[in-house]
Amino acid sequence: MRLLLVEDDRNLNRQIATALADAGYAVDKAFDGEDGQHLGESEPYDAVILDLGLPGIDGVSMLTNWRRAGRKMPVLILTARDRWSDKVQGFDAGADDYLAKPFHMEELLARIRALLRRATGHATSELVAGTIRLDTRSGRVTVDGLPIKLTSHEYRLLSYLMHHAGRIVSRGELTEHLYDQDFDRDSNTIEVFVGRLRKKLGVDLIQTIRGLGYLIDRPGAAETAK
Amino acid sequence: MTLRPPRLLAGRSIAVRLAASSLFWSSLILLAAGVILSALYRQNTERAFDERLLVYANDLAADLVNASDPEQRELGSLGEPRFDIPLSGWYWQLGRLEARPRDVHSSRSLVGNAIPLLAPDTSERRFGQVRKDYASGPESRLLRVIERDIDLGEDGRYVVRVAGPGDEISGAQHRFLAALVATFLLVGAGLGLSTLFQIRFGLKPLSDLGVAVAAVRRGHAHRIDGHYPRDVAPLADELNLLLDANREILERARTQVGNLAHALKTPLSIIVNEAEGASDDVSGRVREQAALMRDQVDYYLNRARAAALAGTLGAVTDLRPVLDALARTFGKIYRDRDLTITVEAPDGLRFRGERQDLEEMAGNLIDNACKWAGETVAITASLEGDGPTLRIAVDDDGPGLSEDARRVAVERGRRLDETKPGSGLGLSIVSDLVANYHGRLDLSASALGGTRAELTLMGDAT
Numbered sequence: 001m002r003l004l005l006v007e008d009d010r011n012l013n014r015q016i017a018t019a020l021a022d023a024g025y026a027v028d029k030a031f032d033g034e035d036g037q038h039l040g041e042s043e044p045y046d047a048v049i050l051d052l053g054l055p056g057i058d059g060v061s062m063l064t065n066w067r068r069a070g071r072k073m074p075v076l077i078l079t080a081r082d083r084w085s086d087k088v089q090g091f092d093a094g095a096d097d098y099l100a101k102p103f104h105m106e107e108l109l110a111r112i113r114a115l116l117r118r119a120t121g122h123a124t125s126e127l128v129a130g131t132i133r134l135d136t137r138s139g140r141v142t143v144d145g146l147p148i149k150l151t152s153h154e155y156r157l158l159s160y161l162m163h164h165a166g167r168i169v170s171r172g173e174l175t176e177h178l179y180d181q182d183f184d185r186d187s188n189t190i191e192v193f194v195g196r197l198r199k200k201l202g203v204d205l206i207q208t209i210r211g212l213g214y215l216i217d218r219p220g221a222a223e224t225a226k
Numbered sequence: 227m228t229l230r231p232p233r234l235l236a237g238r239s240i241a242v243r244l245a246a247s248s249l250f251w252s253s254l255i256l257l258a259a260g261v262i263l264s265a266l267y268r269q270n271t272e273r274a275f276d277e278r279l280l281v282y283a284n285d286l287a288a289d290l291v292n293a294s295d296p297e298q299r300e301l302g303s304l305g306e307p308r309f310d311i312p313l314s315g316w317y318w319q320l321g322r323l324e325a326r327p328r329d330v331h332s333s334r335s336l337v338g339n340a341i342p343l344l345a346p347d348t349s350e351r352r353f354g355q356v357r358k359d360y361a362s363g364p365e366s367r368l369l370r371v372i373e374r375d376i377d378l379g380e381d382g383r384y385v386v387r388v389a390g391p392g393d394e395i396s397g398a399q400h401r402f403l404a405a406l407v408a409t410f411l412l413v414g415a416g417l418g419l420s421t422l423f424q425i426r427f428g429l430k431p432l433s434d435l436g437v438a439v440a441a442v443r444r445g446h447a448h449r450i451d452g453h454y455p456r457d458v459a460p461l462a463d464e465l466n467l468l469l470d471a472n473r474e475i476l477e478r479a480r481t482q483v484g485n486l487a488h489a490l491k492t493p494l495s496i497i498v499n500e501a502e503g504a505s506d507d508v509s510g511r512v513r514e515q516a517a518l519m520r521d522q523v524d525y526y527l528n529r530a531r532a533a534a535l536a537g538t539l540g541a542v543t544d545l546r547p548v549l550d551a552l553a554r555t556f557g558k559i560y561r562d563r564d565l566t567i568t569v570e571a572p573d574g575l576r577f578r579g580e581r582q583d584l585e586e587m588a589g590n591l592i593d594n595a596c597k598w599a600g601e602t603v604a605i606t607a608s609l610e611g612d613g614p615t616l617r618i619a620v621d622d623d624g625p626g627l628s629e630d631a632r633r634v635a636v637e638r639g640r641r642l643d644e645t646k647p648g649s650g651l652g653l654s655i656v657s658d659l660v661a662n663y664h665g666r667l668d669l670s671a672s673a674l675g676g677t678r679a680e681l682t683l684m685g686d687a688t
Contacts, residue, residue: 009492015499053488080491081484082524084552084589085582091555098559102495102520105502114562 001046001116001160002026002177006036006062007078008054016049016078019105020112024139024155026180033057040066044176045073047115049108052079052090060093067094074115078103113137120163127162129216132201134162141201148200153178157193161206166218168209240432241425248421256410267402271395272370276358279372282306282388283356286320287376290384309333313364315391317341323375323383339364341387344373360392368392431458438462442469444542444578444686480582483530490523528655542686543584545575545607545616552585552592553605560596567596571607576686577616583659590656591620591679598624598676609685616685624676632669632677656681 003025007013013029020027028043030036033056040048040062052059063075074096079086082100090098096118097111113125113136127134131144139155141148150158156178161169171190178190194206194214207215238246282304308316314335321330332340344357356374363369369389376384431454441447449469450462498516501509546569553567577584588605595603599622607618627635635653653667660667665683672678 009496011496012492012499015496019499053485080488082487083582083586084555084593085585087559087589088551088555088585091558092551096558101491102498102516105499118562 001156001163002028002044002180003112004028004030004036004039004043004045004048006030006033006040006048006054006059007051008032009051016105016108019109020049021152023109023112024152024159025112026156026178026183028181033059033062037062037065039181040071040073041069043181044173046119046177047112048073048075049112050075050077050095052077052081052086060089063090063093063095074119076108076111076115078108110137116163122163127159127165129162129165129205129218132162132205134159143201150197150200153189154193154197154200157190158197158201161214161216165216168212168215170213173213241429244425244429245421249418252414252417252421256414260406260410263406264399264403268395268399271398271402275370275390275395276372279358279370279388279390280356280374282318283372283374283386286318286386286388287374290320290376290386291378309335311335312337313339315363315367315369315394316389317363317369318386318388320384320386323385336364341369341371341389343385343387344371361389363389368396370395431455435462439465446542448473479530483527486530487523487527491520494520494523525654528658541578541580543577543579543581545577545584545618546571546573548577548581548584549588549605549607549618552589555589556592556596556603563596563599564601565596565599565603566601567592567603567605569605571605572609574688575607575609575616576688578684578686579663583663587656587659587681587683588618588620590653591618591681594653594679595620595622595624595677598622600624600676602674604674609687614685614687616681616683618681618683620679621672621674622676623672623674626671626676627669635669 001024003020005013005017005020005027007016007029008031010031013031017027017029028039028045030039033054035056036050036054037057039045050059050063054062057065059077059079063077066073066075075094076097076099077090077095078099078101079090080101087098096115099108099111117123117125117136125136127136133142134140135142136159141150141155141158157174160174160177174190194208198206205216207217209215285304304318306316308314309318310333312335316333317336317339318333319330319336319341320332330340332338341363342361344359344361356372358370358372361369361371363371368391370392371387371389374386376386378384434452435450435454435458438447438450438452442450449466452462453459454462494516497512501512501516503509549569549571553569556567557565592603592605602621602623604621605618606621607616609616656667660681660683663683665681668680668682670678670680
């Protein structure tokens with residue numbers, strides 16, 4: 001999952017970015033309105049954390065511009081402006097959630113997880129595919145109840161595919177959503193990670209659809225088909 | 227000439243002052259004109275009357291001179307029958323001076339009475355002179371008397387007196403006065419009416435200005451619009467500048483408060499997050515103190531906003547859009563809970579205050595309701611009485627609060643030291659704001675089963 005973080009305070013930006021990276025997200029950072037506006041318009045983010053008081057373009061205008069341009073990614077507003085009038089304005093501009101400063105990092109992470117889950121249509125924080133369970137809260141993966149150790153890139157790949165279970169995900173889409181801007185993207189690495197995941201989780205979980213991409217079946221879909 | 231306005235008029239309206247001064251001067255002028263006219267009329271009437279009497283006196287004098295023997299002369303009735311009617315008020319008398327007993331001839335009407343002499347002292351008489359005056363005649367009736375002395379040399383010196391009833395003059399005078407008073411009353415009424423019209427017409431721009439200012443105060447207008455005459459225009463312009471400045475200062479204060487919030491809360495976030503990583507004593511204290519700082523910042527920010535509010539003039543907010551926006555917002559915030567949030571508010575209802583404050587008050591109440599609600603939150607607004615009073619009620623179907631808990635919830639809002647983050651119902655801000663608007667916040671049991679929070683505020687309707 002790839003996130004955009006727009007926050008002009010460098011210290012806070014670093015703190016949040018670190019916490020998000022630790023939680024297994026690819027994070028792009030923007031420190032002002034122009035940068036944030038541009039990134040949000042051009043890159044396919046799974047969610048955005050947006051500060052309102054920004055130099056350049058303010059957060060609400062930025063959000064309005066994104067929505068007008070048809071960008072639908074979930075947006076969490078993170079701001080010191082905590083009056084209901086600010087919140088109403090934020091939600092009306094198209095925000096999906098609102099968190100007031102000062103905040104607890106755990107709270108922010110929980111809100112982001114909820115946003116991502118909701119955006120991909122999952123009701124619980126635990127994603128299931130066959131015998132494999134992925135707990136988005138703890139970042140733990142189990143097969144038949146046994147914990148499996150994954151590297152952060154493997155986890156990101158699995159998490160993205162499981163969030164979008166039942167849909168074919170192209171290699172390009174994976175590259176875009178798993179790595180942040182500055183990452184040296186080599187599409188071969190995706191294949192390498194898929195190979196490693198199959199080794200750890202079983203060959204059947206991730207199917208390769210030739211010429212299109214990868215697919216994890218939606219749980220229960222197989223039974224329904226029978 | 228300037229008149230110091232009497233103390234009586236101090237503080238009265240300009241219209242009253244104008245009316246009073248106009249009444250005073252008009253009355254004075256009319257009175258003076260009346261006195262002068264009446265005096266002139268009296269003079270004229272007397273002169274005409276005297277001339278008539280003089281004609282008779284001259285006739286008598288001519289008869290006297292022409293008669294060969296004044297002693298034996300037969301003097302006529304002068305062609306005026308009233309000289310023959312007893313006590314008619316019309317008399318003549320002809321007498322010889324310096325004769326003892328005087329030879330006296332009188333009109334028949336005198337019936338033995340006499341016309342008093344106007345100049346009884348003979349030494350002061352200048353012959354040929356005519357004297358005229360009022361005198362009391364028979365039956366004490368007032369007479370107008372003309373007296374003329376005639377010197378016939380050897381034939382002696384005579385005095386001729388002719389008198390007419392004085393009430394003929396005063397009667398004419400009275401009739402004239404009555405007509406005069408009636409006319410002047412009419413003129414006065416006309417003047418009064420035209421003054422009233424002038425006052426209304428002349429002061430129209432001022433009363434228009436008053437209406438415009440009231441409209442601004444009630445929030446129906448933001449500025450004083452319309453064209454005003456040159457005398458009033460500077461006042462309207464200055465008022466507009468004042469209103470603009472007021473609004474600008476308020477806006478700036480709000481912005482500064484917002485900036486302050488941002489400036490303080492971002493570093494606070496960093497401190498809290500840095501402390502979260504560690505679990506030692508120091509980080510615990512840092513977290514605790516940071517939470518306290520946040521509360522203090524919130525509290526004083528709200529106070530600053532409230533102070534800015536005190537300067538607001540004529541803010542007014544349409545209720546329906548605000549409540550709809552809040553319902554929309556809470557629908558999003560609590561979308562995982564499947565709450566039904568209904569808004570029931572007649573169109574055109576308005577709150578007399580700032581939109582942000584209304585959102586803050588209603589927002590906190592709806593937030594509480596959503597937190598506790600099972601599946602329904604109902605927001606209803608209504609307008610009552612003259613005033614008028616605006617009621618906004620937020621009902622939920624949650625577990626509700628005990629009577630004690632409700633009382634504590636509202637009370638605690640007044641004190642900072644008891645407002646703990648997260649633990650309260652967020653009512654401290656609401657209580658502060660409600661107090662600033664001289665309104666009320668009441669908690670009661672809801673018909674839906676949970677709690678009803680009701681705001682009573684100053685309302686308005688379009």
